[in-house]
Amino acid sequence: MGLRRSTLRASAVGAVSAALLAGTLTGLAPAAEAATPSVRFVDIAGDGGTVLKANVVAPADGPGPYPLVVFPTSWGFPQAEYLVQARRLAEAGYVVLTYNVRGFWQSGGEVEVAGPADVADASKVIDWALAHTPADPDRIGFGGVSYGAGISLLAAAHDRRIRAVASLSGWGDLIGSLYSGRTEHVQATAVLDGAARLTGRESAETRQVFKDFYAADPANEDRLTAWGWKRSPAACLDRLNANRPAVLLTGAWGETVFSPNQYADFYEKLTVPKRLEMRPGDHATAEITGLFGLPNDVWTDTVRWFDHYLRGVDNGIDREPPVELKSRSGGGYEGYPDWKSVTAARQRIPLAGTTTVHAGVDSGADGGIVFLSGALDQLTRVPPLAWLPLLPRRWAAVWQSEPYATARHLRGTALVHTTLTPSAERGTLVAYLYDVGPLGVGRLVTHAPFSWRGREPGRPFGVDLELYSTAYDVPTGHRLALVVDTIDPLYLEHNPSGARLTFSSPADDPSYVSVPLREQ
Known part of the structure; x- marks a missing residue:
């Protein structure tokens, strides 16, 4: 290479x-x-x-x-x-x-x-x-x-x-x-x-x-x-x-x-x-x-x-x-x-357990501001930030990897697979992948929105979501975290008032985020 x-x-x-x-x-x-x-x-x-x-x-x-x-x-x-x-x-x-x-x-x-x-x-x-x-x-x-x-x-x-x-x-x-x-x-x-x-x-x-x-x-x-x-x-x-x-x-x-x-x-x-x-x-x-x-x-x-x-x-x-x-x-x-060839290998981070989030409130995890956030990242290497310990779990689901003993070089498209049970027939979620340092500050690596319509309330269905492709290096000692909430100012959201989203990981179809890695 x-x-x-x-x-x-x-x-x-x-x-x-x-x-x-x-x-x-x-x-x-x-x-x-x-x-x-x-x-x-x-x-x-x-x-x-x-x-x-x-x-x-x-x-x-x-x-x-x-x-x-x-x-x-x-x-x-x-x-x-x-x-x-x-x-x-x-x-x-x-x-x-x-x-x-x-x-x-x-x-x-x-x-x-x-x-x-x-x-x-x-x-x-x-x-x-x-x-x-x-x-x-x-x-x-x-x-x-x-x-x-x-x-x-x-x-x-x-x-x-x-x-x-x-x-x-x-x-x-x-x-x-x-x-x-x-x-x-x-x-x-x-x-x-x-x-x-x-x-x-x-x-x-x-x-x-x-x-x-x-x-x-x-x-x-x-x-x-x-x-x-x-x-x-x-x-x-x-x-x-x-x-x-x-x-x-x-x-x-x-x-x-x-x-x-x-x-x-x-x-x-x-x-x-x-x-x-x-x-x-x-x-x-x-x-x-x-x-x-x-x-x-x-x-x-x-x-x-x-x-x-x-x-x-x-x-x-x-x-x-x-x-x-x-x-x-x-x-x-x-x-x-x-x-x-950009992605040489993949690592799966489990999205274990069952988690329910309530819609209608911005958790604080966001994709940034159109035109400005990416430019700031380009000039200063400061992407949109979120302090994960303070993200309200009522409004945001959070999963984290263990700290990495060596750096991880992300190249390509991260994939999220999960099982979603909505309380309404329509809705929106936004998934964010963060690089989390020792103090819990998350730097946005990538994200993407997903909306659905015509689903039966209370009936689970599978979600496969491609996050936006990126090239990002996670330092030694940091971890990756996936955060999912329901509102981001970049996008229109379709969640009815009072809606809830439940994420689960069935034994026969476990949930995960697949992280794309470059050759070391």
């Missing part, structure tokens, strides 16, 4: 967008003074004639043709988002076109959430670039952060001209991201909704989708699932594999928008030249410093990816381990041949 809580206000998103715009323009100023690449702002007719605001950054000399890289903007961000990286690519011999996706800022149309019109826009942008810039039709790349990442993957599945993709903090399965465990990720969704209202114009369909999501009515589930699946690259995986673009996927362990699990699953099903990179951080926090021109591993590898697959540069990225992970606990990158 080689080494290398409350919903945020929409105004905060706007402030971030404004700061990013100011930062990118500041970062671009020295390049403009140096008169290297040329920059021009243009209007492009997208699908149905919708005007898309764009900019073109091109090499200052030579007739071309040059490889083309297209960057659709992130959700709620202005078209200046990628100007610093666009300049750097242009200096290396690329034509770079960045455009504001439909419905946001000055671009026309309405926010369709990576719908068919957004995919058609991507092809129209390529058509325009080939007609109005010295771009090479045989060397076209697409990339972007977050929203731009998802659109890039969808575009590559529908347009064979795209030969390389850099999907940074994107998604493979939109419903698997915002509705995992059949539980609405309300905090993340509310931030996206707020940003769209602040910086864009939601379509009637998009507005209704948000309303239905918040309502959490089971009658809407099938329709919401179909809407999200149509916007998921995993739904067009066969087309993507048939077109065979080279695909780079990057994500963060603390993602509160697009979980690492769905990304890794999507990666495994790709049969194209591919690479998966996972790092500490939250949604898009690993990439953001690169947008300001600061040294950044994600953008370094993005350029290397385009250099190899669009310019033919023999930089070795195709010979490196295709799965590169960085532990949240520090250290260098670890290389693996594929995702399944």
Whole structure:
């Protein structure tokens, strides 16, 4: 193995967008003074004639043709988002076109959430670039952060001209991201909704989708699932594999928008030249410093990816381990041949006995705050904390391992298996895995929600829950603890007033948490 809580206000998103715009323009100023690449702002007719605001950054000399890289903007961000990286690519011999996706800022149309019109826009942008810039039709790349990442993957599945993709903090399965465990990720969704209202114009369909999501009515589930699946690259995986673009996927362990699990699953099903990179951080926090021109591993590898697959540069990225992970606990990158090799062994921690918890009160164990908690963990290695001796056992079930005599290197996806007897036909639980030190302070390793409907009250059923994938090192002398409660501000909960959840471990089907371990 080689080494290398409350919903945020929409105004905060706007402030971030404004700061990013100011930062990118500041970062671009020295390049403009140096008169290297040329920059021009243009209007492009997208699908149905919708005007898309764009900019073109091109090499200052030579007739071309040059490889083309297209960057659709992130959700709620202005078209200046990628100007610093666009300049750097242009200096290396690329034509770079960045455009504001439909419905946001000055671009026309309405926010369709990576719908068919957004995919058609991507092809129209390529058509325009080939007609109005010295771009090479045989060397076209697409990339972007977050929203731009998802659109890039969808575009590559529908347009064979795209030969390389850099999907940074994107998604493979939109419903698997915002509705995992059949539980609405309300905090993340509310931030996206707020940003769209602040910086864009939601379509009637998009507005209704948000309303239905918040309502959490089971009658809407099938329709919401179909809407999200149509916007998921995993739904067009066969087309993507048939077109065979080279695909780079990057994500963060603390993602509160697009979980690492769905990304890794999507990666495994790709049969194209591919690479998966996972790092500490939250949604898009690993990439953001690169947008300001600061040294950044994600953008370094993005350029290397385009250099190899669009310019033919023999930089070795195709010979490196295709799965590169960085532990949240520090250290260098670890290389693996594929995702399944990340987990070399498993250890089971028994969830013994019978425990009943009451719903309706937050025990104090929580997954954090969207965008912020993962970023804090990335910068300071301080994840969400909980003092386990003080967790009220009426509201939280707690199981702990013995202290470990040696360090444990968790890599991959922890699995929870238990038998649940609910007092109501519907409900929600959230499971948390903590690294617990000698004083009982728990550092959140990973967690995940799970909701059910239509169950017979008083009748037990089995629960199998994948916690969010992670890379985390448990120090010697520490122990692992599984905590289960019923409320987390990140998610909508479906427990009726007075509901109780009883967890048991039958002799013929014992309950446990299976911890994924790396080779020592």
